[in-house]
Amino acid sequence: MLKNEVFGGQAPETREEFYTNYPLYRYWSVNKSDDLFSSTPINIYIHIPFCVQICEFCYYRTEKIKSQNDIDNYIESLCKEIALVGSRKNYSNTPVNSIYIGGGTPSLLKPKQFQKIVDTLRKFHDISSAEFTLETAAGTFNKEKIESYLENGVNRISMGVQSFDDKVLRMSNRTHVQKLVFNSIELLQDYNGLVVNIDILSGLVGDTYKSFSHTVEEAIKSKVDAITFYKFKTYANTAFYQKSLRNDKIELPTEQQEIEFMEFALESLKASEYDMWTTFAFTRNGYKHTYIEKTWRGDDCIAYGVSSFGSLSGMSYQNTNDLTNYTDCINKNVLPLYRQHKLSLKDMIVKELLLCVARLKSYEKTEFVNKFGFDYCEFLSKEMEYLCANGFIHNTNDLELTTKGILFGDYIGKVLAEGFKEKVGRDKYQLLY
Ligand SMILES: C[S@@+](CC[C@H](N)C(=O)[O-])C[C@H]1O[C@@H](n2cnc3c(N)ncnc32)[C@H](O)[C@@H]1O
Ligand code: SF4
Structure with a gap:
């Protein structure tokens, strides 16, 4: 019998590892709410x-x-x-x-x-x-x-x-x-x-x-x-x-x-x-x-007008910056779109750390955990310790800002976002303008 190096156990003798869903149904909770059929605002x-x-x-x-x-x-x-x-x-x-x-x-x-x-x-x-x-x-x-x-x-x-x-x-x-x-x-x-x-x-x-x-x-x-x-x-x-x-x-x-x-x-x-x-x-x-x-939490936003920014189903987009071009497009019944970016899950997490976690008072850690399935304070424990030791936050298991932390809110977001990128893989996107 083969030893399974990854899981530390024996490799199976049958071929029954057939997944149709994740997580397994036993983890689902009973809920008969029909909210999921209503339109998302x-x-x-x-x-x-x-x-x-x-x-x-x-x-x-x-x-x-x-x-x-x-x-x-x-x-x-x-x-x-x-x-x-x-x-x-x-x-x-x-x-x-x-x-x-x-x-x-x-x-x-x-x-x-x-x-x-x-x-x-x-x-x-x-x-x-x-x-x-x-x-x-x-x-x-x-x-x-x-x-x-x-x-x-x-x-x-x-x-x-x-x-x-x-x-x-x-x-x-x-x-x-x-x-x-x-x-x-x-x-x-x-x-x-x-x-x-x-x-x-x-x-x-x-x-x-x-x-x-x-x-x-x-x-x-x-x-x-x-x-x-x-x-x-x-x-x-x-x-x-x-x-x-x-x-x-x-x-x-x-x-x-x-x-x-x-x-x-x-x-x-x-x-x-x-x-x-x-x-x-x-x-x-x-x-x-x-x-x-x-x-900021990533809800859909339709953009109307020259140069305006929007986001639909995870696609960020902007209309043309040029007023003449804008009017020409509209007169030809063409949407005046200019550029777009499809957010990956990693982009969404980085965006959430920058815009919500480090800035919004109403944002609680449970919101992040429910959305992305992990605790950023544990995952980024080194960064949380650094922020706490330097007086930006009060403790390491939640992001409670000190006065210095409010003053440097965007820096805190950057520390967490950089730490996250370091762990899951660097990409070409710089955090500075
Ligand atoms: C689109 S502007 C509209 C404001 C409005 N038209 C007004 O009377 O000023 C929105 C805000 O952006 C801010 N803003 C404009 N230029 C900025 C800059 N260079 N750096 C930071 N904030 C800026 C200003 O505080 C401004 O009120
Ligand atoms: S130019 Fe002045 S008045 Fe016009 S949008 Fe900018 S800040 Fe407001």
């Missing part, structure tokens, strides 16, 4: 690529608006795209969990233009119970617009504030000033049930400890429902980057200063009524942003 992202001015720091696909005609033509194409997707697959009975209209500055749309998008969405999607976010810029909306948003189901507004320091704002070519931001926030806060988020940039050109701490204090004082802090980065497609190449003087805070800015922000938020919701977003009333919660 989706999310929707819509891109509006127009702004009043182009901020020197901004890396998004947007352009300075020349006429309302530009917006009308774009919306025409957008609505055709929604119908085109609807003709490929019937989503009318698939519930939509969240809609995010971003940009650009979607609040530049007139009520009639906005209405046209929502009417078209309603024809092809079940948006009746969706969280509905609209991105705005201070001073680009009034009562009439807010009422049209509310009538059409918008329940969350995200406003780009960036800084409460007028000098810093001016250096970024921003048209608004602190006073206008307060007026716009107050206008929104008159409407019950409308969740208001503001975006702040940390480490922005021209910012000092004094100006940034003023920004943090004003943001907290404003009592908006959520404050999101993005770390400013000079991406290659920004005016600031071009200036730095030409050796024009841009007063960029150092990396160490930026850390001090955010240390101040975390201390101030801790002493206030805001709680961490992600490592860079804080809420006052436990409100979570469904669009982020769902899409």
Whole structure:
């Protein structure tokens, strides 16, 4: 009889190792729920690529608006795209969990233009119970617009504030000033049930400890429902980057200063009524942003509009970045797709470590175990010990972040993701831009 080297026992005498399923049925639990026959909810992202001015720091696909005609033509194409997707697959009975209209500055749309998008969405999607976010810029909306948003189901507004320091704002070519931001926030806060988020940039050109701490204090004082802090980065497609190449003087805070800015922000938020919701977003009333919660976890998201990103059944994809090409495709009844990436199981695990495990407060270890079938804390015990010994997390059997851990949330994700890749096999994908 042969000795089985791998399993340590005897090789079999019969040929009965015939699998039809895994795991064996005895491990299945009794469950008669028919949920599995209902449609899995989706999310929707819509891109509006127009702004009043182009901020020197901004890396998004947007352009300075020349006429309302530009917006009308774009919306025409957008609505055709929604119908085109609807003709490929019937989503009318698939519930939509969240809609995010971003940009650009979607609040530049007139009520009639906005209405046209929502009417078209309603024809092809079940948006009746969706969280509905609209991105705005201070001073680009009034009562009439807010009422049209509310009538059409918008329940969350995200406003780009960036800084409460007028000098810093001016250096970024921003048209608004602190006073206008307060007026716009107050206008929104008159409407019950409308969740208001503001975006702040940390480490922005021209910012000092004094100006940034003023920004943090004003943001907290404003009592908006959520404050999101993005770390400013000079991406290659920004005016600031071009200036730095030409050796024009841009007063960029150092990396160490930026850390001090955010240390101040975390201390101030801790002493206030805001709680961490992600490592860079804080809420006052436990409100979570469904669009982020769902899409970071990998739920399906349909992308509409130029340059928009989506993900369907594990395939990440992006529409074309070129506005003329976008319109041409739509006019020829062709989907305006540009690039795609099919996520392998390994990609999904790395993505989960980076986006959810290290960032989302609501993310528990059991969620990871249920999804992927192993405990990342045990599997990556060396990395967990390193993170704990260096004060990023409190203990090694769960990812409970310290204040330092919140500050370096993305680094934690990277340590875990690198450790995971090291163990299961390196690939060509770098974790740095
Ligand atoms: C698509 S922009 C839309 C914001 C809105 N149009 C406004 O009034 O600013 C979303 C957010 O991205 C952030 N952002 C833009 N450029 C950035 C950069 N270079 N680095 C980090 N975050 C950036 C800003 O905080 C901005 O509010
Ligand atoms: S930050 Fe907002 S307003 Fe400024 S260019 Fe970018 S999208 Fe437009």
